[in-house]
Each structure stands twice: as structure tokens, then as C-alpha cells.
Amino acid sequence: MFWITGLFNSLAFAAVLFLLAAGFSLIFGLMRVANLTHGAFFMLGGYLATSAIGAGFWIAIVAAGAGCALLGGLVQHLLVQRLAGRELAQVLGTLGLSFIVADQCLLIWSGDPISLAPPAFLQGAARLGMFAFPLYRLFLIVVAAFVAIALWLVVERTTLGAKIRAAVDDREMARATGIPVSRLFTVVFCLGSALAGIGGALAAPVLSVYPGLDTEMLPLALLVVILGGIGSLAGALIGSVLIGIIYTFGQILLPDLSYVILFLPMVIVLAVRPEGLLGRQAA
Amino acid sequence: MPNNNALTLNAVNSFYGDSHILQDVSFNVTEGRVLALLGRNGAGKTTCMNTIAGLMKPRSGHVSVFGRSIEGATPEAICHSGIALVPQGRRIFKSLSVTENLVVAKRRPTPSGRVVWDVEDIFKVFPRLEERRSHPAGRLSGGEQQMLAIGRALMTNPLILLMDEPTEGLAPQIVAEVGRIIGQLRELGLSIVLVEQHTNFALRLADDVVIISTGEIVARGTAADLIQDSSLLNNHLGVH
Ligand SMILES: Nc1ncnc2c1ncn2[C@@H]1O[C@H](COP(=O)(O)OP(=O)(O)OP(=O)(O)O)[C@@H](O)[C@H]1O
Ligand SMILES: [Mg+2]
Numbered sequence: 416m417f418w419i420t421g422l423f424n425s426l427a428f429a430a431v432l433f434l435l436a437a438g439f440s441l442i443f444g445l446m447r448v449a450n451l452t453h454g455a456f457f458m459l460g461g462y463l464a465t466s467a468i469g470a471g472f473w474i475a476i477v478a479a480g481a482g483c484a485l486l487g488g489l490v491q492h493l494l495v496q497r498l499a500g501r502e503l504a505q506v507l508g509t510l511g512l513s514f515i516v517a518d519q520c521l522l523i524w525s526g527d528p529i530s531l532a533p534p535a536f537l538q539g540a541a542r543l544g545m546f547a548f549p550l551y552r553l554f555l556i557v558v559a560a561f562v563a564i565a566l567w568l569v570v571e572r573t574t575l576g577a578k579i580r581a582a583v584d585d586r587e588m589a590r591a592t593g594i595p596v597s598r599l600f601t602v603v604f605c606l607g608s609a610l611a612g613i614g615g616a617l618a619a620p621v622l623s624v625y626p627g628l629d630t631e632m633l634p635l636a637l638l639v640v641i642l643g644g645i646g647s648l649a650g651a652l653i654g655s656v657l658i659g660i661i662y663t664f665g666q667i668l669l670p671d672l673s674y675v676i677l678f679l680p681m682v683i684v685l686a687v688r689p690e691g692l693l694g695r696q697a698a
Numbered sequence: 699m700p701n702n703n704a705l706t707l708n709a710v711n712s713f714y715g716d717s718h719i720l721q722d723v724s725f726n727v728t729e730g731r732v733l734a735l736l737g738r739n740g741a742g743k744t745t746c747m748n749t750i751a752g753l754m755k756p757r758s759g760h761v762s763v764f765g766r767s768i769e770g771a772t773p774e775a776i777c778h779s780g781i782a783l784v785p786q787g788r789r790i791f792k793s794l795s796v797t798e799n800l801v802v803a804k805r806r807p808t809p810s811g812r813v814v815w816d817v818e819d820i821f822k823v824f825p826r827l828e829e830r831r832s833h834p835a836g837r838l839s840g841g842e843q844q845m846l847a848i849g850r851a852l853m854t855n856p857l858i859l860l861m862d863e864p865t866e867g868l869a870p871q872i873v874a875e876v877g878r879i880i881g882q883l884r885e886l887g888l889s890i891v892l893v894e895q896h897t898n899f900a901l902r903l904a905d906d907v908v909i910i911s912t913g914e915i916v917a918r919g920t921a922a923d924l925i926q927d928s929s930l931l932n933n934h935l936g937v938h
Contacts, residue, residue, distance in 0.1 A: 577801060580793055581802045591773045592851075
């Protein structure tokens with residue numbers, strides 16, 4: 416009973432993590448940029464959705480995604496692109512920007528947690544024998560699965576995806592082959608930011624939105640990506656499930672050690688397989 | 699116009715950090731001809747090719763393609779202007795399939811007057827690649843990877859092909875095949891810069907030759923001249 420419910424909640428949390436980490440991983444893999452605004456976009460997506468909820472749940476989700484995509488495009492164009500090749504400057508720049516975004520959120524939405532009501536038909540629970548699974552969490556899992564499949568199809572089965580992978584393999588040669596790498600970067604950055612925003616918005620009915628949500632989620636996304644392997648979608652999926660399980664059970668069973676049991680697997684994986692579980696071996 | 703210049707380098711200087719590699723390099727590639735760029739290890743051949751392709755920026759000097767300067771252009775724009783690079787070490791996209799390596803290089807529309815290549819055309823020239831079309835490119839043999847690198851370059855419908863040691867590390871019969879293909883591409887009207895360590899192989903294919911030594915052009919002439927006067931080759935390249 417405890418295990419089944421815990422596992423279900425882990426998967427629901429993993430679904431949110433995947434939405435956050437998939438874009439983070441793609442951006443990291445493609446551009447070698449650890450985009451530290453990603454956590455802030457997650458939180459901002461949540462806030463945007465709480466403000467747009469008057470127009471309906473679905474519109475609120477779309478608004479969160481679109482707002483973050485737009486902002487992500489600006490960040491890529493005005494900041495990250497200009498710091499091309501200077502990793503430290505990019506890390507510091509995006510980190511600084513994430514503080515600014517968080518501060519503005521605090522100004523606009525104040526410091527109190529805001530929660531978001533799920534649409535009526537997703538309230539309540541599905542009963543299966545003695546178990547009750549909240550419908551909204553089921554919905555999160557379905558959405559994440561859907562996004563995973565869609566992303567996989569785009570990356571693995573389209574020419575756009577092949578160009579992205581080519582740029583990950585050898586950015587210089589991709590450019591010399593006529594692939595518009597910086598435009599691809601912007602597309603991926605917008606897409607990743609939109610996913611983070613949608614993740615934050617979809618998570619709001621469960622986690623609610625509050626100051627500090629960004630800095631709580633960002634290390635988890637980092638963990639997922641490092642565990643799963645940078646730039647690997649399947650890795651992000653597996654990493655999300657692992658971290659979702661460890662995080663959820665860790666908080667229940669060993670709340671005092673929750674950071675230890677979160678980071679320990681990462682340390683072990685890094686020691687044994689530095690490229691992550693599904694990462695590419697360095698060429 | 700006869701003797702059209704496809705590619706012109708004019709007093710090009712390239713640096714790696716503080717080390718001055720290319721020193722006032724100037725040469726012309728005539729449309730439809732093969733120019734062999736020869737020189738010892740570390741002479742600056744790859745630096746020259748990468749500078750033309752826009753992978754590194756020259757600190758001074760000009761590169762022009764059919765009379766149009768490509769100064770400050772991005773590698774993408776240089777590719778679109780008609781230059782394709784077959785790089786040293788092949789640098790195919792390892793995690794992509796053979797077909798994907800070709801498809802990502804495809805560009806439409808192409809300005810008129812160019813030979814237009816499609817995946818199927820590449821497979822006609824390189825039947826081996828068709829047999830391996832869905833294999834990950836990283837698992838191909840060296841020779842197959844070289845064919846793929848050439849095919850990928852052709853997919854951009856170039857006017858000028860830069861080939862940086864396309865026979866490096868290949869078995870003799872594959873070297874011969876690469877040579878045959880270079881001849882075919884020349885017949886199609888492509889202008890080619892061929893960097894080679896195999897002097898005899900290069901002289902057989904080339905119309906013109908320039909020799910580079912520690913970043914400077916030290917000799918130039920037609921291939922026929924250099925075959926006649928082997929002292930130049932011996933002085934600058936050592937006996938092969
Ligand atoms: N990334 C780099 N940083 C600094 N110096 C470099 C770099 N790449 C090459 N060089 C130096 O530039 C010079 C020219 O190198 P380049 O690769 O152009 O020679 P090459 O003629 O192509 O040689 P090879 O026949 O071995 O391919 C060499 O002295 C080399 O040591
Ligand atoms: Mg070289």
C-alpha cells in the first residue's frame with residue numbers, strides 16, 4: 416500500500432522533473448551551456464499560470480509555455496549567444512539572470528505560496544481496488560509520457576532533429592555544412608524554456624508556486640541530467656524516474672538524509688561512468 | 699570568361715593565439731581545375747583550409763569566391779556561397795546514420811548554375827554508402843567515412859571543394875577510388891583544392907600546385923612543371 420502509493424507519487428514527481436530536465440539536457444548537450452535560468456523559468460511558468468488561470472486552465476498552461484519560450488529566446492539571443500564559447504561567463508550570466516527573474520517574481524506575486532486549481536474533471540481520484548490515485552497526478556504522468564514521445568520523434572525522426580544532433584556531434588563541421596546552428600540553438604532554447612514553464616505551470620496544482628521553488632528544482636534538474644547523461648532524452652527520462660523515486664521516498668523515510676541519498680547516486684555514477692548512464696562517451 | 703578565378707586568397711594571415719601560422723598566403727584556384735596544396739606536416743595546410751571555410755578568421759587579408767569577398771562571413775554563409783569542406787580526419791557526424799549525414803547537408807533552393815546533388819545521386823557515386831544507409835556513421839570503416847565526408851560536402855551543391863588529406867590512413871585500393879572520384883568531380887566542373895601528403899597521387903590529379911612551408915607559399919606552378927623540375931618538390935617536401 417505504502418509502496419504502491421509512494422511509487423505512484425514518485426512517477427508523478429518524475430513527470431514534472433522530466434518536463435524540467437528534458438529541455439535543460441537538450442540545451443546543455445547542444446550548446447554546452449548550463450542554462451541556470453531554467454529553474455527560474457519553471458517558477459515563472461507556475462506564476463504566469465496562476466495569473467492567467469482566469470482565462471481557463473489550458474490557456475494558463477499555454478500562456479506559461481509561451482511566456483517562457485519568449486523570454487528564453489531573448490535570453491539566448493541577448494545573453495547566451497553573445498557569450499559564445501565563454502562557459503564561465505554563461506554560467507554566471509544565466510545564474511545572475513535567474514536571481515533577477517526570481518526577484519521580479521517576488522515583487523509581482525509576493526512571498527506567499529499560490530496554488531492553482533486543476534480543471535474540474537481532473538479533480539478527484541481513480542479507484543483501483545484498495546488504491547486511490549489522484550487523477551491530476553495520473554494526468555501529469557500521461558502528459559510527460561506524451562512529451563517524451565513527441566520530443567523523441569522530433570529529435571530522432573525529423574531532419575530538424577538530425578541537424579540538432581549533428582550540431583551536438585561537431586558544431587564547427589555542422590556550421591561548415593551550412594546548418595544554421597545559432598538558429599537551431601534559439602529554437603532549442605525556446606523549446607526548452609517553454610517545457611520548463613509548462614512544467615512549472617502543470618506542477619502548480621501539486622507543489623503550488625512560492626519563492627525558492629526555482630532553487631529547489633534547479634539542482635534536481637542538474638542531478639537528472641548528470642545521472643542520465645548530458646544531451647540524452649532517454650537519459651533524462653530514466654534520470655527523472657530515478658530521482659523522482661529517490662526524492663519521494665527519501666523525504667518520507669529519511670527526511671534528515673534526503674540530500675545525501677539524492678546526491679550519493681550521482682557521485683557513484685560519476686565515479687563509474689563520468690558520461691552519465693546513457694551519455695555518449697567522449698569522442 | 700576563360701580562366702575565371704573560383705577562389706582567391708590575397709595576403710591572408712591567420713593566427714592561433716599569438717602564433718602566426720599563415721603568412722601572407724596568396725593563391726588562385728581557376729574554375730574547373732584542381733589545385734594541389736602541398737607541404738610537410740605542420741606547414742599550415744589545414745589552417746589554410748579552415749580559414750577559407752570560415753572555421754577560423756584570418757587576422758588580415760582577403761578571401762573571395764568568384765570575385766565576391768567572404769570577409770567576416772560565417773561558416774554557414776561561406777558554405778552557401780559555394781564552398782564545401784571535406785575536413786582532415788573526416789569529421790562525419792558519428793551519431794547520425796549515413797543517410798542523415800547526407801540529409802542534414804541538403805539545401806534548397808540552390809542558386810542556378812550548380813550541379814544539384816540528392817541522396818540518391820550520392821548513393822550512385824558511392825554504392826557502399828547505400829548498403830550502409832541506416833548504419834550509424836561512427837561504425838563505418840575509414841574508407842566509408844571518407845566517402846561519406848565527400849558525399850556530405852557534395853550535398854551542399856558546392857562550386858568549390860576543399861579536400862584536406864582525403865586519402866589519409868586509407869588502403870591503397872580505396873585511395874585509388876578516391877582519386878577516381880576526384881577526377882569525376884573535376885569533369886563535372888567543380889573547382890577543387892586538394893591537400894595531400896601523397897605527392898605523386900596529388901600531382902597525378904592536379905592541374906596546378908602550390909607548396910606551403912611554415913605558413914608561407916614557397917613555390918607554385920602547374921603540375922606538369924613540377925613533375926619536370928623535381929628539385930622544387932625535393933627541396934620543400936623532402937623525398938617521398
Ligand atoms: N589548435 C591549434 N592551436 C595552436 N597551434 C595549432 C593548432 N592547430 C595547429 N597548430 C599549429 O599550426 C601549425 C600548422 O598546423 P596545420 O594543422 O595547419 O598543419 P598541416 O599542414 O595541416 O599539417 P598536417 O599535414 O599534419 O595535417 C602547426 O605548427 C601546428 O602545430
Ligand atoms: Mg592538416
